[in-house]
Amino acid sequence: MQRKARRAQRPRHIKGIGAGASTPQRSDAPSQPLIQAFPKDPAMTAPALPLVERLTALRSDDTSLTNGFTNHLPMTLAALSALGADAMVLDRFTAHYRGQVRPLPPAPAAVASPSLGDGTGYPAWLDFFTGQIALQGPEQVLADWLPALLEGISTAAFHGLIRLAYGVRFACATEMAGGLAMLAAYRTLTPLPTGVGSTGAAEGLRALAQGTALAEVRFEQPMIMRRLVEVMRHPAFAAAVSPLRIEKGADRAWSSLALAATRLYRATADFSALHLITALHALQVLWPFMRDHAACLQRFWFAFCAVYVAIGRPWPMAYADDGPPLDWPTLTQVALNSTDEHVIKLVESCHAMAATLDEAESDLPLQLRRCASLLVRRGHA
Numbered sequence: 001m002q003r004k005a006r007r008a009q010r011p012r013h014i015k016g017i018g019a020g021a022s023t024p025q026r027s028d029a030p031s032q033p034l035i036q037a038f039p040k041d042p043a044m045t046a047p048a049l050p051l052v053e054r055l056t057a058l059r060s061d062d063t064s065l066t067n068g069f070t071n072h073l074p075m076t077l078a079a080l081s082a083l084g085a086d087a088m089v090l091d092r093f094t095a096h097y098r099g100q101v102r103p104l105p106p107a108p109a110a111v112a113s114p115s116l117g118d119g120t121g122y123p124a125w126l127d128f129f130t131g132q133i134a135l136q137g138p139e140q141v142l143a144d145w146l147p148a149l150l151e152g153i154s155t156a157a158f159h160g161l162i163r164l165a166y167g168v169r170f171a172c173a174t175e176m177a178g179g180l181a182m183l184a185a186y187r188t189l190t191p192l193p194t195g196v197g198s199t200g201a202a203e204g205l206r207a208l209a210q211g212t213a214l215a216e217v218r219f220e221q222p223m224i225m226r227r228l229v230e231v232m233r234h235p236a237f238a239a240a241v242s243p244l245r246i247e248k249g250a251d252r253a254w255s256s257l258a259l260a261a262t263r264l265y266r267a268t269a270d271f272s273a274l275h276l277i278t279a280l281h282a283l284q285v286l287w288p289f290m291r292d293h294a295a296c297l298q299r300f301w302f303a304f305c306a307v308y309v310a311i312g313r314p315w316p317m318a319y320a321d322d323g324p325p326l327d328w329p330t331l332t333q334v335a336l337n338s339t340d341e342h343v344i345k346l347v348e349s350c351h352a353m354a355a356t357l358d359e360a361e362s363d364l365p366l367q368l369r370r371c372a373s374l375l376v377r378r379g380h381a
Contacts, residue, residue, distance in 0.1 A: 048170055051081040054090055055167075056174045059130075063122060063156070063182055065100040068223070070159045072341040073097050074175055078166035079348040083332050096339045116148070117187040125181035133173045142168075142289040145180060150296050152187040154232070154303035157225040157272070158279035160186065162345075165282035168289075188229055190299040195243035201260035201301070202317075204244040205308050209315030213240040219310060224272050231306040246301035253297045254280070255364065257304060258353070260317075262367035264308065266374060267317040272307045274346055277371060281349035284356070325366070325373040328354075334376050343379075347372045 058074050065071050076097070077090050085093075107114075107123035114121025114128070132141045153161060164179025166172075199207070208214070217236050221227040231237050246253045261276040283300065290296050308314075326334075328351055335347040350368035359365045 048081045050087040050090060051077060051170055052172045052174075054094065055170075055172045059126070059174050059178070060104050062102045062104045063159075063178075063186075064102070066102050067100065070156065070225070071101055072159075072345070073101060074178065075159070075163055075166055076341040076344050078170055078172075078175065079345045080336065081170070082348050082352065083335055083344070085336055089336055093339065093344075097341070114185065116184055117152075119186050122181055122185035125184045126177055129177035129180040129184075130173065133177055138168070138171075138173065138176055139289070141176075141180070142286075143291075145184075146286070146289055147291050149180065149183040149187065150290065151299065152183060152189055153296065153299045154190045154228055154306070155183050155188050156186045157228055158275050158282070158303075161286070162275075162278055162282045165285035168285055188232070190232065190303050191238065191242075192295060192298050193242050193245045193302055195245045197243070198245045198247040200247050201256040201304065202263070204246065204301070204305065205260060205264075205313075205317070206315055207244060208240060208305060208308060209313045211240060214309060214313065224275070224310075227272075227310045228303065228306050231310050232302070237306065237309060241302055241305045244301075244305065246297060248294075250293045250297060253294075253301075254283070255362070257297070257301065258364055259367065261304070262364065262371050263317045263319075264314075265371050266319040266322070266367070268311060268314055269374060269378060270311045271342070272311055274342060274375070276304055276307055277368070278345055278349045281353050284353060322370065322374055322377070325369040326376060328369065331369070331372050331376060340379070343375055346375050 054077055055074050058077075061071060061073065063071050073094065076093060080089055080093060104123055104126075107121070107127065114124040129141065129145075136144075149155075149160075155161070160179050160182030162179075163182060164176060167175030167177075167179050213236050217234060219227060219230050219234070221230045247256055258277075258280050261273065261280060264270070265273040265277060279300070283296070287293065331347050332351065335344045338344055350372040354365035354368045357365045
């Protein structure tokens with residue numbers, strides 16, 4: 001018996017500030033238009049006050065830790081809250097993580113009016129966006145600033161994008177301002193591919209893997225943020241990727257990227273590939289506030305290719321049989337008990353995205369559950 005072909009399913013997106021603050025519940029309804037609200041839990045229609053209070057208290061923390069890596073504390077608390085964590089769980093994780101966090105340095109007088117891409121201007125950008133959100137409201141600020149800021153969609157290895165999305169989901173002005181400030185202060189332009197044709201994500205990655213343009217190129221930067229910048233700025237990479245536009249149509253492109261991201265993570269269990277999945281979830285949240293969806297997806301595809309090259313262009317993206325995936329209740333409980341920020345964030349993002357799709361129509365929900373299961377079983381990113 002031949003298996004019935006599964007058609008690409010449109011992901012549903014959060015529609016409005018604070019919508020979908022709780023973990024989405026599975027819907028058996030047929031495919032919906034692209035811009036849709038996540039189904040809401042009636043008990044969670046208001047912002048989660050214990051979370052918002054704690055995120056607001058983190059405003060004076062720096063965006064990087066004492067070891068130089070990104071500060072994941074606010075994003076992880078938001079993910080825990082989305083998974084159903086109570087105040088005790090949030091405080092337990094904070095106590096575990098707090099020793100790595102350093103205070104935000106004061107804004108230098110010279111950058112009272114900061115410029116895009118000047119990392120020293122983060123405190124000033126944070127003050128600016130905090131004031132603008134209070135004055136104009138978050139939706140107006142997003143409308144005014146997202147077009148320019150998403151030209152640097154991969155800024156800070158997607159962490160600005162991810163942090164902003166958590167702020168939107170939970171209607172937390174502090175977190176929205178923090179995400180916007182990261183996108184502004186650390187902005188790294190993500191170019192647009194220039195090709196006239198289009199390709200599926202898997203086919204594009206295969207072209208990069210089997211082509212010779214990057215065969216002799218070596219990249220030296222060890223940290224994910226710097227490695228991505230190094231790759232994107234290399235002339236050989238730009239020449240190889242520019243003709244590879246992702247396929248047309250927002251639904252098809254997003255699904256193609258998401259499936260390729262899950263395959264890449266399952267094949268490599270790579271820390272950088274993990275961030276592609278959580279960044280795609282952030283795109284799903286921010287979708288209603290974007291003006292040019294096609295350009296945003298093309299820039300994301302360019303950054304996706306940079307991640308792929310940075311981790312060695314693995315092909316074929318084969319993975320061993322890792323057994324049956326864990327169920328969502330088990331994955332959720334493991335995440336709630338975890339002290340690993342990436343376990344928590346990946347489980348929550350995979351769960352939230354899977355809840356917007358139907359396993360009878362798409363392989364993506366199962367692949368997302370397999371990615372979460374892989375990380376939980378490994379116990380590390």
